[in-house]
Amino acid sequence: MTDLRIGIIGVGLMGADHAERVVHQTSGARLVAVSDPDSARASALADRLGVRTIDDPLALIADDEVDAVIVASPGFAHAEQLHACLDHGKPVLCEKPLTMDAESSLRVVEAEHKLGRSLIQVGFMRRFDPEYAELKKLLDSGDLGRTLLLHNVHRNKTVPETFRSEMIVRDSLVHEVDVTRWLFGEEITRITVHAPTPTSLVANGALDPQFAVFELANGAIADVEVFVNFQVGYEVRCEAVGELGSATIGLGSGVLTRAAGHWGGAVPDDFRQRFALAYDIEVQRWVDAAKRGEIDGPSAWDGYAAAAVCTAGVESLTTGRPIEVEMARRGDVLPSVQP
Amino acid sequence: MTDLRIGIIGVGLMGADHAERVVHQTSGARLVAVSDPDSARASALADRLGVRTIDDPLALIADDEVDAVIVASPGFAHAEQLHACLDHGKPVLCEKPLTMDAESSLRVVEAEHKLGRSLIQVGFMRRFDPEYAELKKLLDSGDLGRTLLLHNVHRNKTVPETFRSEMIVRDSLVHEVDVTRWLFGEEITRITVHAPTPTSLVANGALDPQFAVFELANGAIADVEVFVNFQVGYEVRCEAVGELGSATIGLGSGVLTRAAGHWGGAVPDDFRQRFALAYDIEVQRWVDAAKRGEIDGPSAWDGYAAAAVCTAGVESLTTGRPIEVEMARRGDVLPSVQP
Amino acid sequence: MTDLRIGIIGVGLMGADHAERVVHQTSGARLVAVSDPDSARASALADRLGVRTIDDPLALIADDEVDAVIVASPGFAHAEQLHACLDHGKPVLCEKPLTMDAESSLRVVEAEHKLGRSLIQVGFMRRFDPEYAELKKLLDSGDLGRTLLLHNVHRNKTVPETFRSEMIVRDSLVHEVDVTRWLFGEEITRITVHAPTPTSLVANGALDPQFAVFELANGAIADVEVFVNFQVGYEVRCEAVGELGSATIGLGSGVLTRAAGHWGGAVPDDFRQRFALAYDIEVQRWVDAAKRGEIDGPSAWDGYAAAAVCTAGVESLTTGRPIEVEMARRGDVLPSVQP
Amino acid sequence: MTDLRIGIIGVGLMGADHAERVVHQTSGARLVAVSDPDSARASALADRLGVRTIDDPLALIADDEVDAVIVASPGFAHAEQLHACLDHGKPVLCEKPLTMDAESSLRVVEAEHKLGRSLIQVGFMRRFDPEYAELKKLLDSGDLGRTLLLHNVHRNKTVPETFRSEMIVRDSLVHEVDVTRWLFGEEITRITVHAPTPTSLVANGALDPQFAVFELANGAIADVEVFVNFQVGYEVRCEAVGELGSATIGLGSGVLTRAAGHWGGAVPDDFRQRFALAYDIEVQRWVDAAKRGEIDGPSAWDGYAAAAVCTAGVESLTTGRPIEVEMARRGDVLPSVQP
DSSP states (O other): OOOEEEEEEOOSHHHHHHHHHHHHTOTTEEEEEEEOSSHHHHHHHHHHHTOEEOSSHHHHHHOTTOOEEEEOSOGGGHHHHHHHHHHTTOOEEEOSOSSSSHHHHHHHHHHHHHHTSOOEEEOOGGGGSHHHHHHHHHHHHTTTOSEEEEEEEEEOSOOOTTOOHHHIIIIIIHHHHHHHHHHHTSOEEEEEEEOOSOOTTOOSOOOOSEEEEEEETTSOEEEEEEETTOSSOOEEEEEEEETTEEEEEOSSSSOEEEETTEEEEEOOSSHHHHHHHHHHHHHHHHHHHHHTTOOOSOBHHHHHHHHHHHHHHHHHHHHSSOEEOOOOOHHHHSTTSOO | OOOEEEEEEOOSHHHHHHHHHHHHTOTTEEEEEEEOSSHHHHHHHHHHHTOEEOSSHHHHHHOTTOOEEEEOSOGGGHHHHHHHHHHHTOOEEEOSOSSSSHHHHHHHHHHHHHHTSOOEEEOOGGGGSHHHHHHHHHHHHTTTOSEEEEEEEEEOSOOOTTOOHHHIIIIIIHHHHHHHHHHHTSOEEEEEEEOOSOOTTOOSOOOOSEEEEEEETTSOEEEEEEETTOSSOOEEEEEEEETTEEEEEOSSSSOEEEETTEEEEEOOSSHHHHHHHHHHHHHHHHHHHHHTTOOOSOOHHHHHHHHHHHHHHHHHHHHSSOEEOOOOOHHHHSTTSOO | OOOEEEEEEOOSHHHHHHHHHHHHTOTTEEEEEEEOSSHHHHHHHHHHHTOEEOSSHHHHHHOTTOOEEEEOSOGGGHHHHHHHHHHTTOOEEEOSOSSSSHHHHHHHHHHHHHHTSOOEEEOOGGGGSHHHHHHHHHHHHTTTOSEEEEEEEEEOSOOOTTOOHHHIIIIIIHHHHHHHHHHHTSOEEEEEEEOOSOOTTOOSOOOOSEEEEEEETTSOEEEEEEETTOSSOOEEEEEEEETTEEEEEOSSSSOEEEETTEEEEEOOSSHHHHHHHHHHHHHHHHHHHHHTTOOOSOBHHHHHHHHHHHHHHHHHHHHSSOEEOOOOOHHHHSTTSOO | OOOEEEEEEOOSHHHHHHHHHHHHTOTTEEEEEEEOSSHHHHHHHHHHHTOEEOSSHHHHHHOTTOOEEEEOSOGGGHHHHHHHHHHTTOOEEEOSOSSSSHHHHHHHHHHHHHHTSOOEEEOOGGGGSHHHHHHHHHHHHTTTOSEEEEEEEEEOSOOOTTOOHHHIIIIIIHHHHHHHHHHHTSOEEEEEEEOOSOOTTOOSOOOOSEEEEEEETTSOEEEEEEETTOSSOOEEEEEEEETTEEEEEOSSSSOEEEETTEEEEEOOSSHHHHHHHHHHHHHHHHHHHHHTTOOOSOOHHHHHHHHHHHHHHHHHHHHSSOEEOOOOOHHHHSTTSOO
């Protein structure tokens, strides 16, 4: 199958990140064009990645060579760009927020619905995080009974001074809004946002941290601490409490459950689960190196050395004694190679 | 740049896994052919992935359409296939072991050295595991002082009855042989393999578990428990002990250090570290879905719902009161769509 | 100094536990009398521990042989018994609640104040838990900056059917009320108790779990999940969030902090910290056994065996070789002793 | 029952620690005398604790007022003092080592055996550590199958320069010798002590760290890292590997098991397990304070404040609204009391 040809609108932090991702990580896709009001920034990236720049984002959307669009522009530009994507019938991955307010978001939903096709995907990427995905699967399995409560913590190290109280709701809390709706499969019907005395380390008057309580249509409750100037680092945690136990993610240990008198996690069944990512990285780096006529990993010498040690190891196992390893000297075999 | 065209020899567990990886995960590469003595197995995979089968592995290596080779055949077949790759000047990623014994491995090293190019990479994939890579980086940084000891645990849930005492050394312990050489940057000079009373749960007479002690050229010591019928699951741990502290991986928590009166791990600086994999998966799944004319993630409705909740949240923050969320009814807006 | 002679009122679960504690764990105190409306229960305990029963709790309080009183009777009896202790000028440790309502509690406070001496201590025992005490010390140190938020979880496995919605507040949540006041050194000025859809596993109509939000005089906020039919077991956690980091207790790992880019805990400085409790238990059990003319721990033979192994160990260290341990046969040395 | 009257020989680090323990922590015992070659040190301690000094340790053992003896003198003095205790038929808790070598230890064993009574207990206090005790119980339960391997880590922050290679075996490794014998219920038959290149941070030529391998009579194997100048702090870990799973202690999290596809720990059943120590400390401190005419914990005011908050909490639960807490002003009720 031919590659999906992608254009990216907005190449700031997230857009540039997505551009690298499409070029270096994504299989079956090809970056063909980028667009940004800062044309120098667009050109620098485009040159490095060998793609075109298209100044006008609407022209990028209309371009025949572009099969699909990633929208990573500022939120206020989303509505127009999304409608253009719909008009051209092009799939679009849109960074959150969909648009800046509920009213304009609803109009996008309606326009897409008229088309009769799902073209728009929103960038709530937590649903793809392996830990969140595993938590969702666990809750859906019913093993913990009905879910009653959800405790969330969402902390950033620091944010720019321009990040004010409202943005903490719209740009940070919004992730927990989506996570809560998705994990419960229910709408949020009431929200309270508490503003405790703010941290003294922020000078812009922002109400930070905030503490929100969501009430859901099914009577469940979720709470969220959002603290965007936590100083320590980035931390996202989520604990779901069911009738038969609880499960927590974000502790850096996969899903930790409490059930039936025990707390803990799963031990994987085999090495492919544990080392899947290692294999992915190994092959990707080998491919990249092979194209340059090099290797990027253990060499034939490493294979030889391992064989020599294992041969001695088998002898030790058989005899029950320590065995000296016999190995050729590297410099004798590979005279001109750097050690 | 054009894709690297890859042929795979041996499509058992590892080879089939690599085939899927090249097709679905690897950027800049394309699978073109597979070879396996079990031609039905080869054809089934080839048909599914849309590639050719080539019965003779040496013919696959020689094939003009094959730029590079992954060798995942049984170890006894490696030597001949590696020499063929060298003869054709083709890059090869060879699953361990390089060959079955030190002598034949040395001949492969010499043949490659004569060519003057590094064409062979051995599949010690742990070097690419993010935790091992981080441990290596930490040891090389000198933050823990000189490394004195290495404690390793290597456990499989179970292995087939055919997996006997020698294979535990050659196929399992060999990973720790490479890890030890790589982490220390030193050769192993002496090895003792202890065989405690074996587990009673294995009926084939295999000496399992085994406990190995490596002595290194620089005077350091490494020990390894290998237990291939541990029953619980797959577990690989490694603790390096330096003059100023220790670091452990394999607890499912990244690198845990003990230094300066504290134990613990790092808190990531930002969301891109924490959610890098989520973004990779999100974009890959969106690309795959877009090619089918679908989405595979949060919809425009999800974007709208989030906007509606955040609007109420900002009002709650401002007023200090609970606010009801106003949202259109999904069925009114999307009458024909399944909930 | 002479022992403090203690009388206990109420020997249900808590009172009986305290009786055992005073007899077997507490230094410098002696149990002399117990009182309980269930006189059979009182007698059984009194006989076993060799103390008197006194039917009337007020007579116990007045008894000349009683220096101090532990009140573990039901809450509704507390007010009268506390006033009696004050009248007799006797120190009293009163299980929570002080009394059943704020008004009667205030009268107790006033009566004690008139006396001019602090005679009443309330059984909020969490302040003595080593983890809570360490958390308090950490917050008071200022290392985490000003404390902004407190997240609490309080879960019981199950409670009797008689435990209804109000009791969840008065008997369970009350612990977090005290913990919050104590950790912040501030009063709680506003409280919201949310009742999500209750667990279906409780048939008595109790609103369980509950989720409470406290607002404090200094603008800080604390939240509490109370879930008294959690099914899994007993779990109490507390996370304090400061301007410079956070600290969590109740994970079974002491105080875990997040600060300055790291998460983790302290490594103790020496063995006395790590094994303090082991030494306490060792000596207590040795004392108890010595009074019976026995030992209750490692024997002289164990001391001999350790010496034999260490002698061989020193030889191995010196020679670099495995050394066989030479030890007398136990049966030869101790012919009549059971192994 | 009357208190056991204890004399302590040697009041260095360990002896002084035991003296405090007997006086302040141990129920049913009383310290009556101490003895130390450094008579100033002995007098200072004796004065503070209100006990006698007896210069000659043999006189202390013979003293009519001494029922039982704790021997915390240097190891070379143990043999004579132990024989004296046996001669006087007095129970003795002897800090390890029993004596300085296997031969003299054996003579102590024989002398005690001739008496026909167990009078000597050796201070291997790890058997009393709750984590080790729980591990022992788990292994004895058979839940993990037969125990095959034991991995130990024993690290000190630093030790004095006088602590040389042999002492690392005799004074540090000796703990793991006892732990291994005790957990397996088997003797150690062979020992290998490896000396890797020592840490460069020690200038006295000590071989530190050391790595020991024990072979047991039943074919099991145990290994021990002893590292007495680890710099970080004090750390003792022990992992037992059985046929059906493993269990680790010393991570500060109780017993962590790996079995049946899961890793984790137990959630306690009720608050008495979780807070047992808190209750012990609460009552001990209350007793100590009551004797001084004070309290040392939450006051009646704290009980009142909790009642006031809970009253508001019940109203919030009933009404579903935030409720202001009504509380008397502390200064009005307790005008002369410091806040």
